[in-house]
Ligand SMILES: Nc1ncnc2c1ncn2[C@@H]1O[C@H](COP(=O)(O)OP(=O)(O)OP(=O)(O)O)[C@@H](O)[C@H]1O
């Protein structure tokens with residue numbers, strides 16, 4: 001029996017209009033898939049299009065081109081009730097737990113809303129579900145935490161509320177967009193451990209977006225690397241770190257402090273890539289030490305390096 005992926009994209013593109021310039025292409029023909037109960041890490045420097053892909057997968061934005069599939073169904077352009085039903089299955093956790101919670105609303109309010117909207121729960125049933133959610137993310141006693149407001153919580157507790165909110169509909173897929181980068185270093189491990197245990201107990205798939213290769217490697221089964229809106233390399237986590245094929249990934253790993261290849265990615269390297277719609281070549285060509293003339297004339301496709309490893313570089317041909 002061939003098992004189909006839980007989430008997949010075909011040539012997913014997201015464009016943003018710019019005044020007086022050609023469109024900005026934040027995601028260009030991206031093909032990826034995430035299996036049930038799998039974590040795909042998504043790494044790349046600031047502005048490479050990671051959040052844009054995450055938002056398109058959970059349909060907070062509409063793709064400009066290509067397809068997003070969930071459990072085989074095309075969800076690229078669904079609206080209204082179909083989109084609300086999709087949001088039971090697919091949710092997002094954001095980087096900044098302060099900005100993503102409304103300071104005027106209690107924890108209970110934040111969680112009752114999706115329980116009502118996505119699961120149509122009311123009264124005692126909804127209260128039971130609320131208690132269960134808070135317990136699940138370690139905010140106990142739930143009767144105390146549901147009355148609290150965001151400013152009364154630590155960063156880690158706020159992120160736990162965001163996680164509980166994402167879980168309210170009973171999802172099977174969560175985009176975790178740099179979920180620990182704004183937290184104290186001392187709190188990061190416990191939030192990552194929580195995400196890991198929820199994956200086990202709730203059979204979750206994650207797209208884990210991060211600048212931090214160490215945590216990507218720790219949490220992810222496979223890792224995808226973005227550059228300039230394109231997916232340039234994807235492989236099992238260990239393979240990517242130990243045997244990178246794409247010149248950009250190699251540069252990232254060599255730029256990582258220490259030789260263990262496990263530190264943080266630089267926020268931004270010299271020279272931002274060209275995201276304009278008229279660009280025709282590889283986004284990395286202007287900075288690539290191995291650049292050839294054809295690299296500026298067409299974008300290489302993702303091709304097999306090994307069975308579980310693809311790289312978009314003419315060097316692999
Ligand atoms: N709503 C929008 N309108 C216009 N441009 C946008 C919009 N959202 C993102 N962009 C642009 O798309 C590109 C990719 O942005 P995105 O936020 O996806 O990158 P990222 O990889 O998540 O970066 P970071 O690591 O800083 O979070 C950037 O140039 C960004 O300015």
Ligand SMILES: [Mg+2]
Pocket residue numbers: 050051052177
């Ligand atoms: Mg982002």
